[in-house]
Amino acid sequence: MASKEGGAAAADDKSSNSISVRGMQFAYDAQPPLFYDFNLDISPGSRCLLVGANGSGKTSLLKILAGKHMVGGRDVVQVLNRSAFHDTQLVCGGELAYLGGSWSKTVGSAGEIPLQGDFSAEHMIFGVEGIDPVRREKLIELLDIDLQWRMHKVSDGQRRRVQICMGLLLPFKVLLLDEVTVDLDVVARMDLLEFFKEECDQRGATIVYATHIFDGLETWATHLAYIQDGELRRAEKLSEVNELKTSANLLSVVESWLRSETKHVKKKPTNPTAHNQKSSPFGTSPFMSSRHMAYYR
Ligand SMILES: Nc1ncnc2c1ncn2[C@@H]1O[C@H](COP(=O)(O)OP(=O)(O)OP(=O)(O)O)[C@@H](O)[C@H]1O
Numbered sequence: 001m002a003s004k005e006g007g008a009a010a011a012d013d014k015s016s017n018s019i020s021v022r023g024m025q026f027a028y029d030a031q032p033p034l035f036y037d038f039n040l041d042i043s044p045g046s047r048c049l050l051v052g053a054n055g056s057g058k059t060s061l062l063k064i065l066a067g068k069h070m071v072g073g074r075d076v077v078q079v080l081n082r083s084a085f086h087d088t089q090l091v092c093g094g095e096l097a098y099l100g101g102s103w104s105k106t107v108g109s110a111g112e113i114p115l116q117g118d119f120s121a122e123h124m125i126f127g128v129e130g131i132d133p134v135r136r137e138k139l140i141e142l143l144d145i146d147l148q149w150r151m152h153k154v155s156d157g158q159r160r161r162v163q164i165c166m167g168l169l170l171p172f173k174v175l176l177l178d179e180v181t182v183d184l185d186v187v188a189r190m191d192l193l194e195f196f197k198e199e200c201d202q203r204g205a206t207i208v209y210a211t212h213i214f215d216g217l218e219t220w221a222t223h224l225a226y227i228q229d230g231e232l233r234r235a236e237k238l239s240e241v242n243e244l245k246t247s248a249n250l251l252s253v254v255e256s257w258l259r260s261e262t263k264h265v266k267k268k269p270t271n272p273t274a275h276n277q278k279s280s281p282f283g284t285s286p287f288m289s290s291r292h293m294a295y296y297r
Contacts, residue, residue: 017041018174018206019065020078026064026071034060034230042208042223045200049217049238049250050210052227053258058210059100061227062176065208066098067091079174094170099163100178121154121162122147131169139165142191157183164192175199177209193220214250226254228261 019042027033034057042048050058064071067084074083079096090096125136125147140147143161151159160183168175175196181189197220199205208225211217224241226234234257238244243253 016043017078018044018046018080019208020081021065022076022078024064024071024076026060026069028060035064036230038230038232040225040232040235042206044206045204046223047196047200047207047209047221048223048225049214049221050208050225050227051212051254051257053261055229056227057230058227059178060230062098062100062178062208062210065174066096066176068098095173096176097167097170097172097174098176098178099167099180100176117152119151120147121145121149121151124151124162125165125169128166128169132171135171136169139168142195143188157185157188160184161188171203171205172199173203173205175205175207177207177211179211179213181211182213190216193217196220214254218244218250226257233257 019040021038021040024035024038025033026035026038038061050061052058060069063069064077065079065084067077067079067086067088067090070085071077074086077084079090082090084090084096091098125140125145139145143165145158145161145165149158149162151162154162160180164180181192184192193216196207196209200207200222209221218238221238224234224236224238225232234241241253243256244250247253247256
C-alpha cells in the first residue's frame, strides 16, 4: 500500500493491487468536496487499519470502495482491477464484501430503527443459496450463533453476530469492515479477528478495517492508513510506523496524531454545484421550505 504523499505508489502497476484509487474526488450534495485528488493502493493479503477522527471520511471511503457511490469514471476506484461501482458482479458474486452499519431501516422522522421481523437466525443464514456448508458451519460455530434466535428478540451483539455471519458466507477476496466488532464481546471479537487473519494468510484476501478500538490490532494489522478531513496523511506498513517503536501501543500513537490535528480550512477547489448551493441565500437556510421538513411537521 502506498499513498501519493508517501511517494511509493506504483501508479503504473495498479494491476497488482486489490484496491486502487486514483485522483478521486467526491462530495456529498451541497457540500464542499470531502475527497479531492485522493490516491490509495492496497495490495493483496493486506490487513489495513483505517484510522481517523470522527467525520474524517472513513465510512465514506469504505462505501465508495464498496461501490455504493459512483465516483468518477471506471478507472478511479478499482477493486480487483474492476470498477467498484460499475461492476455489480463484484458484490453479487461475493468477491467484494462490505460489513458496516447495523441491520436497520430508515423510517421517516423515526430515523434508523432495528429490523423488527420475526425471523430465526437459521432462516436467515440458511436462506442464502450456494454456500459451502463447511464454511457456513465454521462461521456459525465461530460466532457462537444459536440458530433458534429470533431476530426481533435478540441483543444487539447477537444480531450483529448473525449479520457478520451472513456477510462472510461467501469467500470474499476484498472485505471492507466498518467498525462491526463494536457490539461483540471480547472473545467473539478476538476469534473473528483470528478468522480474518487466516483468510488473508491462506487465501490472499484483503481487508480494510475502520475502527476506533485498537486492542489487539498491533499484531493483527499489516498496514495502516490515516485520514484527516478526507486527506490521506499516512499510508504505510505497520512495521514501518516509526512512532510505534517508541510508543506503548497503537492507541497512544493514533491518539497523538488525532490530538495534534489542527482544525484547518480545506484548500480544495470548490465544486461549482456545491458552491452555488452553499452560497445561495436559500440553499442552507433552515427556514427554506423543503420536502424533508415535511417529516417534522
Ligand atoms: N449522507 C451524508 N450526507 C452528507 N454528508 C455526509 C453524509 N455522510 C457523511 N457526511 C459527512 O462526511 C464527512 C465524513 O463522514 P464519515 O461518516 O465518512 O466519517 P467517519 O470518519 O466514518 O466518522 P466516524 O468515525 O464518526 O464514523 C462528515 O463531515 C459527515 O458529516
